[in-house]
Amino acid sequence: MFCPLCKAEYRQGFSTCSDCHIPLVSTQEEAAAVEVDRLWTGDNRKKFEGILDALLDAGIPFRSRETLKSQPWPWISIFLFRFMKPRPTFEYRIDVFHKDRDRADDAIPKSKSEDDFGDEDD
Template sequence: MFCPQCSSEYREGFTVCADCQVDLVATLPPTDSDKRPNMEIVTVFDSTNPALIGIARTVLEAAGIEFLAVGADGAGAVFSGNPFLGRVRLQVEKDHAEEATALLSDIAETEEPLEDEPPH
């Protein structure tokens, strides 16, 4: 897998460049600076609150918008069963950014950020 932005090579299993926060691709596009890949990734949600991240994820899925979840260290965050650690960014293609931002701003208005859980 390669980063289309910085051309770094990654082992299988990586999906996002740790440096550029962009989707890795199986093959590098032709190096033509005039031809930018038509897919740009935009961060539309950024939170350290697992509850809000979960809501945002659900909203994007319901809207049929594909997204990436990127952890604070740049590694792809895995939703299935793994707890979020630290800040997570949700990223979508630029074409969907406006729609996603609108959907997620609704969340921000209706869902107050949760307080940290009190100690048990």
């Protein structure tokens, strides 16, 4: 069994992807044939969460990922973490089915500028 969204493979007996909460298909070819679009990528956590909420509300299946951005110089990072305690930088990604792309674009919060989601202290 394969997930058509994240393309993960599941053992027989599974019928739903535990990450994407959508029905699995039976062959890898079927899963691979389903087009998936990158809906959004960025490092604004508030915006990321806002989009996920909107997709949930609209009932649109999605796949989200957050990855820690790689540090160019790990030994400097250790120094910085110890003395300056910078916040780690994450990169967020949201993928949706190609067929849901237009609906997803309509569902996600529209903002006049990238800054509308704001900083925590505004």
